[in-house]
Amino acid sequence: MHLETIDFVVLAIYAVMLLGIALWVSREEEGHQKNTSDYFLAGRQLPWWAIGASLIAANISAEQIIGMSGSAYAMGFAIASYEWMAAITLILVGKYLLPVFLEQRIYTMPQFLEKRYDQRVKILLAIFWIGVYVFVNLTSVLWLGSLALYSVAGMEIEYALILLTVFAVGYSIYGGLKAVALTDIIQVVLLVLGGLLIAYFSLQAVSNNSGAYEGFKILLKVAPEKFDMILDKNNPHYMSLPGISVLVGGLWVMNLSYWGFNQYIIQRALAAKNVREAQKGIAFAAFLKMLMPVIVVLPGITAVILAPNLDAPDMAYPEVMKLLPAGLTGLVFAALIAAIVSSLASMMNSIATIFTMDVYRSFSTASRSESSLVNIGRITSLSAIVTAAIIARPLLGQFDQAFQYIQEFTGFFTPGIVTIFLLAIFWRGANANGALGAALASVILSVLLKSAFPGLPFMDRIAIVFLCCVAVMVLISMLSRDENKPSQPDYSSVDTHTATSFNFAALLICIMLIAIYGSWW
Numbered sequence: 001m002h003l004e005t006i007d008f009v010v011l012a013i014y015a016v017m018l019l020g021i022a023l024w025v026s027r028e029e030e031g032h033q034k035n036t037s038d039y040f041l042a043g044r045q046l047p048w049w050a051i052g053a054s055l056i057a058a059n060i061s062a063e064q065i066i067g068m069s070g071s072a073y074a075m076g077f078a079i080a081s082y083e084w085m086a087a088i089t090l091i092l093v094g095k096y097l098l099p100v101f102l103e104q105r106i107y108t109m110p111q112f113l114e115k116r117y118d119q120r121v122k123i124l125l126a127i128f129w130i131g132v133y134v135f136v137n138l139t140s141v142l143w144l145g146s147l148a149l150y151s152v153a154g155m156e157i158e159y160a161l162i163l164l165t166v167f168a169v170g171y172s173i174y175g176g177l178k179a180v181a182l183t184d185i186i187q188v189v190l191l192v193l194g195g196l197l198i199a200y201f202s203l204q205a206v207s208n209n210s211g212a213y214e215g216f217k218i219l220l221k222v223a224p225e226k227f228d229m230i231l232d233k234n235n236p237h238y239m240s241l242p243g244i245s246v247l248v249g250g251l252w253v254m255n256l257s258y259w260g261f262n263q264y265i266i267q268r269a270l271a272a273k274n275v276r277e278a279q280k281g282i283a284f285a286a287f288l289k290m291l292m293p294v295i296v297v298l299p300g301i302t303a304v305i306l307a308p309n310l311d312a313p314d315m316a317y318p319e320v321m322k323l324l325p326a327g328l329t330g331l332v333f334a335a336l337i338a339a340i341v342s343s344l345a346s347m348m349n350s351i352a353t354i355f356t357m358d359v360y361r362s363f364s365t366a367s368r369s370e371s372s373l374v375n376i377g378r379i380t381s382l383s384a385i386v387t388a389a390i391i392a393r394p395l396l397g398q399f400d401q402a403f404q405y406i407q408e409f410t411g412f413f414t415p416g417i418v419t420i421f422l423l424a425i426f427w428r429g430a431n432a433n434g435a436l437g438a439a440l441a442s443v444i445l446s447v448l449l450k451s452a453f454p455g456l457p458f459m460d461r462i463a464i465v466f467l468c469c470v471a472v473m474v475l476i477s478m479l480s481r482d483e484n485k486p487s488q489p490d491y492s493s494v495d496t497h498t499a500t501s502f503n504f505a506a507l508l509i510c511i512m513l514i515a516i517y518g519s520w521w
Contacts, residue, residue, distance in 0.1 A: 003153055007330030014190070014334040018183055019171050025182045026175025035370035039176035039377055040107055040353040041271040050181045051281025054268045055090075056288045057184035058346035060191060061141050062148035062336045065296050069320075070313035072300030075237040076226030077520065080293035081246040084513055087289040089255035091506045094269075094282035097260045099494050100425055102275050109263050109421075110358045116424040117432035119362065124439065125420075126358040128413070129263055130351055134384050135395070136409060137264075138347045142385075143392040145340035152318045153333060157393070164340055165389045172345035173381050176374075180345045181268055187338040188288070194335030195295025197328055202302035202320040219301060226301050229520045242457035247517070250462035257414045261421045264350035276499055283505040290512060344385065351384045352377035411458060415466035416442025419473055427474075434477030441465075441472040 037043055046054075071079040106112045110129070114122035146160035155163075172180050203215030220227060231241050245251065259265055272278035303316035306323075310316060321332060356377045361368075368376075416439045423430035423438075445465045449456060456464075498506075 004326035010330030022171035042178035048280035052284025053188040054181040054184040055285040057187040057342035061343040069300035069317035072297040073313040073316040087286040090286040138388040168344035187342040190335040194332040250459035348381040352380040412446040419469040434473040437476040438473035
């Protein structure tokens with residue numbers, strides 16, 4: 001795709017504005033040095049709008065935009081279940097899980113596990129998450145983001161890797177979470193505006209400039225199969241979205257793991273002023289998730305009519321971008337870069353938080369000041385992103401579908417992680433030995449099921465392994481009751497009452513979901 005001069009001007013304005021705002025919000029009062037709360041949790045003063053925007057900015061990246069549009073081109077609106085089911089998951093996290101974490105005043109999810117179980121569980125999960133974030137998540141966002149810039153703008157992959165790395169470091173490494181979260185509102189505005197422009201122009205093209213609504217009606221008439229939300233077993237994409245399982249099966253386990261127990265997502269909510277502010281931010285994010293299919297999925301379906309003979313489904317989004325006039329192309333391209341760097345910055349900060357607060361402090365015998373711990377965090381962030389940039393091509397360059405491999409890899413661990421956290425909160429009998437057993441069972445059972453039943457859908461396998469992990473953890477915990485910590489907190493005393501506004505938001509999202517699935521079942 002060819003970018004005009006005006007497009008580069010738009011990109012330059014975006015970059016300068018983002019870096020300037022990041023440095024401005026990162027400044028400190030005279031005589032005050034950043035402490036760990038400032039750097040890793042934004043001083044626990046994030047407002048609801050920053051929390052909601054940052055949750056979405058951390059979640060959506062360029063490879064997700066292009067990949068989900070490609071999936072929509074191939075299988076239709078059914079892929080939107082990942083977005084819409086995430087919205088209701090966020091509501092449940094905000095009501096039942098978040099108050100528990102905020103009451104404990106924790107920095108990290110491994111820290112919560114230490115309080116509930118013991119240091120063995122904390123260290124195991126801390127090292128696991130650092131490894132996954134550096135060698136899987138951070139590396140994949142860099143690599144697939146670079147591929148996205150190559151497919152959209154023709155930028156050489158090596159230059160794209162360097163550009164994304166420098167940009168992410170430039171605006172996030174000094175200010176920490178505060179710089180990331182408060183600039184994410186810009187990123188989300190760009191994402192939403194750019195996505196709506198793509199959707200509008202693509203629908204206009206479908207209707208030959210007779211209006212976006214007319215274009216949508218043409219889509220419904222010409223390609224009604226693309227609006228089936230629940231796929232039957234005869235559908236060629238059933239293995240990816242196995243029918244009713246998207247509503248009652250493994251997708252719940254995946255969503256709970258991602259939105260409820262994932263450090264680089266939940267860290268924004270841990271930085272809230274209070275529980276009510278965090279819940280408002282969660283509700284805001286849930287409504288943004290309801291909007292995402294319009295921004296990401298709809299353009300992919302329009303490409304079925306506009307470009308029916310694409311060489312690969314992932315070319316759908318770059319193809320519809322060609323409909324944009326000069327200037328607006330630069331804006332949408334800026335939105336793609338925003339999606340990449342916000343995810344990179346979020347992961348960098350979370351890697352630094354876990355390493356500094358859970359690993360370094362556990363093994364370092366030296367007494368460290370708050371400012372020195374902040375510097376350790378900065379060094380960790382820089383080391384993580386540089387490592388990811390170096391290994392991106394060697395690690396992922398040989399895969400034709402790197403994102404699918406990554407999903408499969410993390411899926412081996414997801415059932416065990418969800419089991420460990422849910423039983424930690426809702427069953428007082430759970431103990432450290434049971435948690436370690438569930439973690440081990442998750443990997444072993446996932447590998448066995450994948451080998452023995454290759455025709456079993458990925459989502460169904462996760463649901464089965466999750467139920468088995470619960471059984472394993474309950475059994476081991478009951479056989480080793482003397483391992484329970486006598487001073488463990490009483491989570492039944494946590495206040496899960498929510499404000500009327502939050503309850504209204506939850507009800508509205510439920511009504512919207514019922515209407516969507518009821519209309520396009």
